[in-house]
Amino acid sequence: MPKTRFQALAESQKREYKNIDESGRRSELFARQVFNEEKMLQFLTKEAFDNVKSAIFHGSKIDRKIADQVAEGMKAWALSMGATHYTHWFQPLTGATAEKHDAFFDVLPEGKAMEKFGGAQLVQQEPDASSFPSGGIRNTFEARGYTAWDPTSPAFIYKTTLCIPTIFVAYTGEALDNKAPLLRALHAIDQAATSVAQYFDKNVRKVYATLGWEQEYFLVDKALAQSRLDLTMTGRTLVGNFSAKGQQLDDHYFGVIPPRVLSFMSDLEKQCTQLGIPVKTRHNEVAPNQFELAPVFEEANLSVDHNLLLMDVMEEVASRHNFKVLFHEKPFAGINGSGKHNNWSLATDTGVNLLSPGTTPMKNLQFLTFFVNTIKAVDTYEELLRSSIASASNDHRLGANEAPPPIISIFIGKQLSDVLDELEGVSKGKLSPEEKTELKLNVVGKIPEILLDNTDRNRTSPFAFTGNKFEMRGVGAKMNCAKPMTMLSTIVAKQLTDFKKEVDALIDKKNLKKDEAVFNVLREYIKTSKRIRFEGDGYGMEWQEEARRRKLSFNKNTPEALQIITAKESVDLFKEMDVMSEVELKARQEVELGAYIFHIQIEGRVLGEMVYNHIIPAAIRYQNLLLENIGGLKEVYGAVHKKVAESQLNLLEQVGEHILEIKKLTDEMTDARKRANGLSTINKKAQAYCNNVKPYFDTIREQSDRLEKLIADDLWPFTKYREILFTK
Numbered sequence: 001m002p003k004t005r006f007q008a009l010a011e012s013q014k015r016e017y018k019n020i021d022e023s024g025r026r027s028e029l030f031a032r033q034v035f036n037e038e039k040m041l042q043f044l045t046k047e048a049f050d051n052v053k054s055a056i057f058h059g060s061k062i063d064r065k066i067a068d069q070v071a072e073g074m075k076a077w078a079l080s081m082g083a084t085h086y087t088h089w090f091q092p093l094t095g096a097t098a099e100k101h102d103a104f105f106d107v108l109p110e111g112k113a114m115e116k117f118g119g120a121q122l123v124q125q126e127p128d129a130s131s132f133p134s135g136g137i138r139n140t141f142e143a144r145g146y147t148a149w150d151p152t153s154p155a156f157i158y159k160t161t162l163c164i165p166t167i168f169v170a171y172t173g174e175a176l177d178n179k180a181p182l183l184r185a186l187h188a189i190d191q192a193a194t195s196v197a198q199y200f201d202k203n204v205r206k207v208y209a210t211l212g213w214e215q216e217y218f219l220v221d222k223a224l225a226q227s228r229l230d231l232t233m234t235g236r237t238l239v240g241n242f243s244a245k246g247q248q249l250d251d252h253y254f255g256v257i258p259p260r261v262l263s264f265m266s267d268l269e270k271q272c273t274q275l276g277i278p279v280k281t282r283h284n285e286v287a288p289n290q291f292e293l294a295p296v297f298e299e300a301n302l303s304v305d306h307n308l309l310l311m312d313v314m315e316e317v318a319s320r321h322n323f324k325v326l327f328h329e330k331p332f333a334g335i336n337g338s339g340k341h342n343n344w345s346l347a348t349d350t351g352v353n354l355l356s357p358g359t360t361p362m363k364n365l366q367f368l369t370f371f372v373n374t375i376k377a378v379d380t381y382e383e384l385l386r387s388s389i390a391s392a393s394n395d396h397r398l399g400a401n402e403a404p405p406p407i408i409s410i411f412i413g414k415q416l417s418d419v420l421d422e423l424e425g426v427s428k429g430k431l432s433p434e435e436k437t438e439l440k441l442n443v444v445g446k447i448p449e450i451l452l453d454n455t456d457r458n459r460t461s462p463f464a465f466t467g468n469k470f471e472m473r474g475v476g477a478k479m480n481c482a483k484p485m486t487m488l489s490t491i492v493a494k495q496l497t498d499f500k501k502e503v504d505a506l507i508d509k510k511n512l513k514k515d516e517a518v519f520n521v522l523r524e525y526i527k528t529s530k531r532i533r534f535e536g537d538g539y540g541m542e543w544q545e546e547a548r549r550r551k552l553s554f555n556k557n558t559p560e561a562l563q564i565i566t567a568k569e570s571v572d573l574f575k576e577m578d579v580m581s582e583v584e585l586k587a588r589q590e591v592e593l594g595a596y597i598f599h600i601q602i603e604g605r606v607l608g609e610m611v612y613n614h615i616i617p618a619a620i621r622y623q624n625l626l627l628e629n630i631g632g633l634k635e636v637y638g639a640v641h642k643k644v645a646e647s648q649l650n651l652l653e654q655v656g657e658h659i660l661e662i663k664k665l666t667d668e669m670t671d672a673r674k675r676a677n678g679l680s681t682i683n684k685k686a687q688a689y690c691n692n693v694k695p696y697f698d699t700i701r702e703q704s705d706r707l708e709k710l711i712a713d714d715l716w717p718f719t720k721y722r723e724i725l726f727t728k
């Protein structure tokens, strides 16, 4: 039973904040609950330790005997930490995490009880795959799916459960999750980038994709959130008149963190630190009651796991502090939404950031190589990259309020644009000694100085270079970063593979020196990928027109954006890079289209309930109030009452009109939903929900918001924007 607005408001006024014990250094707390190298050294045999290390570095298999030893060590550590259960922790295609806990406790045949956990339980489990989205890969009658241990992401204890990060695959081997394709893509980019990095340093053995996400979120009072049907059921407000004060004064961003929020943040960070999530930055974001948390970057797979874990921990800690955390990309209309900008780079096992310029011309050529190849990859596969950030909720966010538009482009800043322009002029084939010196000294050699004052920022850019990494700004706050990271790693892996082939061919067949060959290939890439570079305002109509001229895709909504996933060139790409098969791609497309349909369907139903059961009855109550008043005035004033009651009569008429209109629109929306449900294919259904159902959300909202403005405050059923956004 949802709380009424006034109960909720009264409750929210009584909140006090908890004092969080901040004693002790974070560095000492760090990773206390993680079975990391330090614990492994303590609890594993030398043989087991070496095997796990090799599995992490080389991806080598761990045999059963060793798995038993690892399980034994893990169990001993977990029990010493007070754990009672273990679980395979995985990422089904729902976008969230999943877990099924089993107790360590077991009863032996002779009736004796003991704590048990062996290699078999560590390495593989068999959850019922039929209850997770599989996009047709698994049918209910053949539901077998397996979770399998991912040793590259260390096990950890959350509350009293030992969580073992795992992939989730079907009996037939197809990935049923977001982690397995990510691991494959990370392997692909490791291989491709390592062989290119070896042009510059023979000692490089491994390249890691790194990720530093920035998690934006809203915190609203728990009781206030519970008082709104829409927030509870859909994660966003479907109606709500804008509050007079929003973010126009820019007085929230980086402002003093409200005490109750700070107490939540401290509590959260303590937990995260113990779980090994290297949280670093916290601040107020732009919109009222919006905040951000960012960690130090990590290897991408671990970083993805940490983000998912963070979101789980946040929900729990928020609840303890009587908050509800909102990850929806656009919980409130008219103010900033929430993104999860993905800062992406490539790092070698020798400790070099490949997207960071260095101090020597060679290091800078290395930087340029990875920089230009990334640009080229994004240019070739821009539509695929767009598809990786498509969702019903992110559709509301993209294209406004500091979130990038759904047209992918790259911002690199003026100085680097100048460098690329100069490189475009490099001669074909062999370079003269003068040209080489010029390049060394004045073009490539100047990069570090240039970057020092490269402070440009473009918040409308979907893919911006920020000095030593690319920031993918379109990723939504609620999303699993595995999806965009899989896509980005795959396309850059493919690009680097092609680059290597071209450079080798120039060296072998045209007898060019390595750096000459690299310059030659980069020059062509710079020329052919120009259309993706855009430094201007991503919101203007001019850019939409210009992007069309440049033949960049402009997929405004999710059903459109998802089409490319199963196009022939995508299937070929994923096959060549060994990341996903056609079956897996089709499954993902189907799952995402299905999720889109369900999200819009749920929103439509909730909106219907709000209109019929709350908004119209409130409007009628107000009508009755007016009628009573007009009736009273008529009794007193007789025939002249019309003059005295002019405003009331006018209000009565306006309310009546809005009731009529909102009822009509909601009836129509319900019909449109019914028609959409009757369509035969998932594609047609998704398009119908997008084009025929969703547009009603705006027109219905408009009527509701007008009524909210007219009706007596004490009769309005839903907690208002000004109440929910400014209660701290």
Ligand SMILES: NC(=O)CC[C@H](N)C(=O)O
Pocket: 216, 286, 336, 337, 338, 339, 340, 397, 401, 402, 403, 404, 459, 473
């Ligand atoms: N300050 C910012 O960068 C705001 C970003 C914005 N909230 C987004 O949706 O991405």
